Amino acid sequence: MRTGRKPQKVQKGQIALHGVLGLYALACLLPVLLILIVSFSSEASINSKGFSFFPDGLTLEAYRYMLKFGGQVLRSYFVTIYETACGTMLSLLLCSMLGYALSRKDFALRGFLSVFLLITMLFNGGLFSNYVILSQAYHLRNNLLVLILPGAVSAFNIFIFRTFITANVPDSLVDAAKIDGAGEFRLFFVIVFPVLKPVLAAIGFMLAVGHWNEWQTAFLYIDDSRFATLQLMLIRIEKEIQYLLERINDLSPEEMRLFKKIPNEATRMAILMVTLGPIMFAYPFFQKHFVKGITIGAVKG
Amino acid sequence: MKALLRNTYKNRALALMALPGVVLAVLFSYVPMAGLVTAFKRFDYSAGIWGSPWVWFDNFKFLFSSHDLTFRMLRNTVGYYLLFTAVTTVLNVALAIALNEARGKRFAKIAQSLMILPRFISWVAVTFIVTALLDPKKGMFNHLLEQFGKNPVSWYTEPGYWPAILTIVVVWSSVGYGSVLYLSALAGMDEVFESAALDGASKWQQIWYITLPMLASLVCVLTLMGLGGIMTSNTGLFFQVTKNVGALYPATQTIDAYVLNALSSSNTSFGMTAAVTFFQSFVGFAMVFSVNMIVRRIEPEFALF
Numbered sequence: 001m002r003t004g005r006k007p008q009k010v011q012k013g014q015i016a017l018h019g020v021l022g023l024y025a026l027a028c029l030l031p032v033l034l035i036l037i038v039s040f041s042s043e044a045s046i047n048s049k050g051f052s053f054f055p056d057g058l059t060l061e062a063y064r065y066m067l068k069f070g071g072q073v074l075r076s077y078f079v080t081i082y083e084t085a086c087g088t089m090l091s092l093l094l095c096s097m098l099g100y101a102l103s104r105k106d107f108a109l110r111g112f113l114s115v116f117l118l119i120t121m122l123f124n125g126g127l128f129s130n131y132v133i134l135s136q137a138y139h140l141r142n143n144l145l146v147l148i149l150p151g152a153v154s155a156f157n158i159f160i161f162r163t164f165i166t167a168n169v170p171d172s173l174v175d176a177a178k179i180d181g182a183g184e185f186r187l188f189f190v191i192v193f194p195v196l197k198p199v200l201a202a203i204g205f206m207l208a209v210g211h212w213n214e215w216q217t218a219f220l221y222i223d224d225s226r227f228a229t230l231q232l233m234l235i236r237i238e239k240e241i242q243y244l245l246e247r248i249n250d251l252s253p254e255e256m257r258l259f260k261k262i263p264n265e266a267t268r269m270a271i272l273m274v275t276l277g278p279i280m281f282a283y284p285f286f287q288k289h290f291v292k293g294i295t296i297g298a299v300k301g
Numbered sequence: 302m303k304a305l306l307r308n309t310y311k312n313r314a315l316a317l318m319a320l321p322g323v324v325l326a327v328l329f330s331y332v333p334m335a336g337l338v339t340a341f342k343r344f345d346y347s348a349g350i351w352g353s354p355w356v357w358f359d360n361f362k363f364l365f366s367s368h369d370l371t372f373r374m375l376r377n378t379v380g381y382y383l384l385f386t387a388v389t390t391v392l393n394v395a396l397a398i399a400l401n402e403a404r405g406k407r408f409a410k411i412a413q414s415l416m417i418l419p420r421f422i423s424w425v426a427v428t429f430i431v432t433a434l435l436d437p438k439k440g441m442f443n444h445l446l447e448q449f450g451k452n453p454v455s456w457y458t459e460p461g462y463w464p465a466i467l468t469i470v471v472v473w474s475s476v477g478y479g480s481v482l483y484l485s486a487l488a489g490m491d492e493v494f495e496s497a498a499l500d501g502a503s504k505w506q507q508i509w510y511i512t513l514p515m516l517a518s519l520v521c522v523l524t525l526m527g528l529g530g531i532m533t534s535n536t537g538l539f540f541q542v543t544k545n546v547g548a549l550y551p552a553t554q555t556i557d558a559y560v561l562n563a564l565s566s567s568n569t570s571f572g573m574t575a576a577v578t579f580f581q582s583f584v585g586f587a588m589v590f591s592v593n594m595i596v597r598r599i600e601p602e603f604a605l606f
Binding site: 013014017018020021022024025026027028029031032034035038046047049050051052053094095097098100101102104106107108109113116117118119120121122123124125126127128129130131132133134136137138149150151152153155158183184185188209212213214215216219220231234235238242265268269272275276279280283284287291294 | 304305308309312314315316318319321322323325326328329330331332333334335336337339344346349350396399400402403404405408409411412413414415416417418419421422423424425426428429430432433434436438439440441443444473477478481482485504536537541544557560561563564565571574575578579581582585586589590605606
């Protein structure tokens, strides 16, 4: 009797568990789905029903309009791709080289360098000081370098590289390569770098997503719309609308023209979908890497 | 000293590899640390840091004499930090256990992928999503409220709703991702559970007596290490998602949101901003340092140094 009942009870619990998990997963997805549906909704539907999962009819109007509005979207796309590609590669290269130097036990400066980097994790100048230094002392306003240089060196990532190299590149391998006459650079790029592949993928993906989604740097340092990233472009559109809507009743003819040129809700959501696209696309391919990365990162560097 | 120089010369290739990173760390970490002296000056943008006159502690006097604003910023910063940490930690662990217990591994895998997804959506995009839900005229919530015959709510002028709204947004965006680490700590422990089940432990007993104690030290360590960020807050959440609306400040303005607002508006008096970031940096440092001492005692392999 008892043995007959127990599996059934477990079954019920399992069904409930799967139900809850499924519902939560759905709740995570729905907001993105809403944006997607709105981007295909007609303006008339948005005006009468608001943002809805069930619009009156679907249309490609927003995407067509976006292509017309396209110049800035395309430019911003290039700026974001530049930031993501250059920022990620630069950071991976510098951090892995530093991590390698720190992993070499015969390198006398490693103790000093470790402390030097550790301090950057403990203490920072904060938002205001950074802003003053970067804009006033380095003149990085409206300079594309501001998007890639400030965050390039991450002590945290360097320590991950160091730990990984120490654990996966045996000293004997390094010694053997040196006896064979390989210089440090050959040694690093030919022998160590390939071993780092999984960490490079894990950290690289997180860095790339970070750059793709980064808005604050551009918001603070970029005014020139030629250098506006996608995120900054979205912020600007939203801000202009807020500004004009607050004064909708007394707009000058000039502002009225501007107001008409601003993309409508559906188009804004279409632009948003286009900026989310690459991440949604890359995400499944990198999932197993960054899951590994989280676990590596958690254990001490 | 001589030995150090000789060793560095011998390893000059390694030193050369480290150099570019070190230069950037000096430029973008160390110099801004030195820039904290602005807290003791009346900063004038055109005069620069060195040209601005010293005022010593005037900025701090001003900071601590404007009680209401300072208290509000501190309360919001620390309060949300504690609230978010408590809520997300509990949910991270609960979700990890739930995913671990689920028999349908394929199902759990796909569900988990969807749960992690929000972590990769930019805060600007989240702002658009929240607007789509809460916009007073076209937002989905107000349309639903009207359909049920209720009055629409003016979400962006009522601070009272925002602690809940912000918590929901944080949970949505971070819990799936946050549970990954706990889940990986649980993976590979199946044998323990099997033997417990053979001994007649029920599912709840297993969770209570095996799973939770197993995760306890990890929870402790991650919570402690996180404490270094007690004075910081996510501007994506508190500046973007709230649209930096003045009416919401009582419930949404944190130190970072205040500073970002000061920097982005054409404000010319930076005294308070400089003082508050100085305060933030030092409290942050003290927290990281002391917490690390504690972590080193209880779980040395997680300590930073």
